[in-house]
Amino acid sequence: xxxxxxxxxxxxxxxxxxxxxxxxxxxxxxxxxxxxxxxxxxxxxxxxxxxxxxxxxxxxxxxxxxxxxxxxx
Numbered sequence: 001x002x003x004x005x006x007x008x009x010x011x012x013x014x015x016x017x018x019x020x021x022x023x024x025x026x027x028x029x030x031x032x033x034x035x036x037x038x039x040x041x042x043x044x045x046x047x048x049x050x051x052x053x054x055x056x057x058x059x060x061x062x063x064x065x066x067x068x069x070x071x072x073x
Contacts, residue, residue, distance in 0.1 A: 002053040002056040002057065006052040006055045009056065
């Protein structure tokens with residue numbers, strides 16, 4: 001479950017960043033596209049199930065703390 005949640009969080013952040021890029025491009029700034037090799041490397045280094053779980057863990061802990069544990073009930 002943690003891995004799936006991490007992917008959704010990453011997707012949400014990616015969408016937000018893309019909106020910022022599109023707004024900047026609409027104002028004349030040039031888009032810079034990440035190359036295939038760089039994207040592959042990033043996926044290989046940070047896209048494993050264990051890594052995704054570890055990326056989600058701080059989010060989970062923050063949610064539990066902010067809800068004073070009620071999210072667990």
